Amino acid sequence: MTDPLAPLAASPDHYALFLDIDGCLIDLAPTPDGIVVPDGLPETLARLSGRMGGALALVTGRKTEWVDATFGRAFPMAGLHGFERRRADGSVQEVPVPPGLDLARDRLARFAHEPGLVLEDKGIAVAVHYRQAPARRAEVEQAMAALAAEIGPAWELQSGKSVVELRPAGASKGAAVRAFLQEEPFRGRIPVTIGDDVTDETMFPVANAMGGLSIRIADPSEPTEARAHLPSPAALRACLERIAAWAA
Ligand SMILES: O=P(O)(O)OC[C@H]1O[C@H](O[C@H]2O[C@H](CO)[C@@H](O)[C@H](O)[C@H]2O)[C@H](O)[C@@H](O)[C@@H]1O
Numbered sequence: 254m255t256d257p258l259a260p261l262a263a264s265p266d267h268y269a270l271f272l273d274i275d276g277c278l279i280d281l282a283p284t285p286d287g288i289v290v291p292d293g294l295p296e297t298l299a300r301l302s303g304r305m306g307g308a309l310a311l312v313t314g315r316k317t318e319w320v321d322a323t324f325g326r327a328f329p330m331a332g333l334h335g336f337e338r339r340r341a342d343g344s345v346q347e348v349p350v351p352p353g354l355d356l357a358r359d360r361l362a363r364f365a366h367e368p369g370l371v372l373e374d375k376g377i378a379v380a381v382h383y384r385q386a387p388a389r390r391a392e393v394e395q396a397m398a399a400l401a402a403e404i405g406p407a408w409e410l411q412s413g414k415s416v417v418e419l420r421p422a423g424a425s426k427g428a429a430v431r432a433f434l435q436e437e438p439f440r441g442r443i444p445v446t447i448g449d450d451v452t453d454e455t456m457f458p459v460a461n462a463m464g465g466l467s468i469r470i471a472d473p474s475e476p477t478e479a480r481a482h483l484p485s486p487a488a489l490r491a492c493l494e495r496i497a498a499w500a501a
């Protein structure tokens with residue numbers, strides 16, 4: 254298999270790396286809390302970040318606190334699909350939360366009691382997962398669409414892998430990557446964006462437009478703006494470990 258990260262491995266000082274988490278760095282699990290962080294992954298990312306002058310950020314649908322606790326480190330990151338952003342210097346981009354969250358929580362707490370559904374409360378976003386009840390997909394999509402219509406245009410739906418989420422409107426992973434690229438230590442570097450899902454599709458054109466690398470962890474037959482593929486999170490981790498090890 255050709256290594257799509259070979260250019261980064263050859264010149265880590267020239268690149269900025271933006272990594273999705275679920276389904277990309279980490280294998281998918283039946284529930285949001287069921288994931289397993291492979292031994293050594295946070296250390297590999299830290300070594301790689303060091304080799305890249307700190308120009309490595311996590312860009313995820315998860316909330317920042319969850320990522321910090323799960324990885325045991327505070328990487329630069331964009332959480333909640335770009336809504337939260339912590340810069341490399343540790344400062345946080347504050348964004349006002351629109352009204353309506355209590356209403357959404359109240360409605361979904363009752364709805365997600367249905368067997369097989371999992372409610373994930375992310376503080377300023379709420380998600381309903383149906384991975385364990387795939388037959389309920391249409392029901393979940395309808396309930397979330399009705400809630401989005403009720404709560405108003407300051408909120409929007411984000412679909413993902415066996416999940417529908419209600420989150421504040423206006424943010425995207427692509428916008429978060431563009432914002433990082435205005436700042437040290439990302440500024441002036443060539444972006445590398447890696448993800449596995451629809452929400453990551455907003456990052457890929459940013460990299461493509463700047464002569465960077467866009468990589469989707471997926472079957473290559475799936476439609477995507479990404480220009481390269483890797484078959485699995487394990488394959489990505491192996492590439493990252495190789496690059497990080499060269500720094501040792
Ligand atoms: O942007 P990401 O880092 O990929 O996060 C996307 C969502 O990931 C999580 O849900 C997904 O992974 C779960 C654990 O493997 C899986 O059970 C679920 O079906 C997936 O949709 C997370 O729970 C969400 O909050 C993220 O938005």
Ligand SMILES: [Mg+2]
Pocket residue numbers: 273274275276277448449450
């Ligand atoms: Mg993902």
